[in-house]
Amino acid sequence: MVIDMLVQPMLYSEICTPGDEPDGFGFWSREFGMGHMGPMDWDELQVEMDVCDVRKSVLMPLDVTTACGGHFGTNDQIAMLVAAHPDRLWGFASVDPQVSGAADELERAFTELGAKGLCLHPAKQGFAPDDAVAEPLYELCERYNKPVVFHAGMSWEPGAELSRSNPLAFEHTIATYPNVRFSLTHFGWPWVRETVAMLLKYPNCYTDTSITYIDSPEEMMQRLFTVDMGPLWYERALSHQVMFASNTPRFRAFKLKRALDTVLMRDDARERLYWGNALRFLEGDE
Amino acid sequence: MVTLEILSYLSTAPDQFIDITEDVHVAIERSSVTNGLAAIILSHTTCGIVVNEGLPCVETDLMETLDRIAPLDAPYAHAHFLPSYGATGNNSCGHIKSMICGNSCFFPVQDGHIVCGGAQNIYLAEFDGPQKRKVYIEVLGE
Numbered sequence: 001m002v003i004d005m006l007v008q009p010m011l012y013s014e015i016c017t018p019g020d021e022p023d024g025f026g027f028w029s030r031e032f033g034m035g036h037m038g039p040m041d042w043d044e045l046q047v048e049m050d051v052c053d054v055r056k057s058v059l060m061p062l063d064v065t066t067a068c069g070g071h072f073g074t075n076d077q078i079a080m081l082v083a084a085h086p087d088r089l090w091g092f093a094s095v096d097p098q099v100s101g102a103a104d105e106l107e108r109a110f111t112e113l114g115a116k117g118l119c120l121h122p123a124k125q126g127f128a129p130d131d132a133v134a135e136p137l138y139e140l141c142e143r144y145n146k147p148v149v150f151h152a153g154m155s156w157e158p159g160a161e162l163s164r165s166n167p168l169a170f171e172h173t174i175a176t177y178p179n180v181r182f183s184l185t186h187f188g189w190p191w192v193r194e195t196v197a198m199l200l201k202y203p204n205c206y207t208d209t210s211i212t213y214i215d216s217p218e219e220m221m222q223r224l225f226t227v228d229m230g231p232l233w234y235e236r237a238l239s240h241q242v243m244f245a246s247n248t249p250r251f252r253a254f255k256l257k258r259a260l261d262t263v264l265m266r267d268d269a270r271e272r273l274y275w276g277n278a279l280r281f282l283e284g285d286e
Numbered sequence: 287m288v289t290l291e292i293l294s295y296l297s298t299a300p301d302q303f304i305d306i307t308e309d310v311h312v313a314i315e316r317s318s319v320t321n322g323l324a325a326i327i328l329s330h331t332t333c334g335i336v337v338n339e340g341l342p343c344v345e346t347d348l349m350e351t352l353d354r355i356a357p358l359d360a361p362y363a364h365a366h367f368l369p370s371y372g373a374t375g376n377n378s379c380g381h382i383k384s385m386i387c388g389n390s391c392f393f394p395v396q397d398g399h400i401v402c403g404g405a406q407n408i409y410l411a412e413f414d415g416p417q418k419r420k421v422y423i424e425v426l427g428e
Contacts, residue, residue, distance in 0.1 A: 029372075032372070033369070033372045034372040035368065035369065035370050035371040035372035035373065036370060036371045036372070037371060037372055037373060040418075041418075043296060044296060044416065044417065044418050047296060047297075047298050047416040048416055050298070050416075051298065051299060051300065051415075051416055156367070156369075156372065212367075212374055212376075213366075213367040213374070214366055214367065215365055215366065216359075216362070216365040216376050217374075217376060218358075218359060219365070249372070249373055250367075250372070250373050250374060251373065251374045252374075252376075254300065255376060
């Protein structure tokens, strides 16, 4: 069993509309950097999950109103997709902290739409994680026991500057809200050691495996788990804080899973990596 | 006269032989061509059209041989992020197997039926699934 903790919603044909206007597929293609990719129907998306035993894909929208005037999936679209496929999908919400009413929209997503957490991409959205404007959002997450996913490390999206994505840029926020669970996506790549330091220092900090930008998935996962980290670091010190995530459609989940299957680790550590840590992140220890 | 029909398939595994023999036969019979030539053509680069005997052991040998020629762990140049796609490549095995198999086959059409040997099964050979695939059946003749 696998829970895929980072799936972009833009290939889901059920929410795709053609055209360049905000929230149209042309807008997504330009602002997300989708190249030749195109929408896929549910039967194709589902079989892609089935082939590597992904039981749940967690959809991560992004509100990029200030940065580029639209959304990579709205909160209502995510709720619609989850309602259509409740046995296979969970959804997060996203808001733009710089937009008036962001906290109200987030609360609506938590209370009315069933969002599992908050997804933010400060480098793309154009704010710093510790900006005061974002504090009400973290406070809401604490009040509703909802986790925060921060896109961290290298993101391919145009306009998401690397210099604003270093895992250490999130330290003040993660330290300030010890009761909120935060995930730094993509293992903070290329700042893997910085991410490891964050995981060691802050038990409310998590990360995920969606880092593959260079080499084959097998080569990348072996490097991550045996070179960038020592071969036993994950099992010895981090095995409660790393989650499986593919960043689909940047990368196909079954290929990442196939690569991770080749990394030596104990069965209980592997189970935590593939699904246990995701549940802990989503729900907390209680 | 030229007729064109498009058949769609959804593969369910990374590598898979999908027997499309019956569908091709029926599509050719549906065309209004009595005598001519039928072309079965793919619009993809990581799957192939294979004509071979429809036995599981033959399928296994074909697939294992292709795996030996294009193994998963070879140091392919294509294994990297592709800005033009917005996604990671990592499907060179599929490209190479597709090249080996080819993306088309041809059969005569006589009296409204395909002229096809009894051991000639037609496969859509998936090498980068699961994916939706399109097979074009174009029949030329009179």
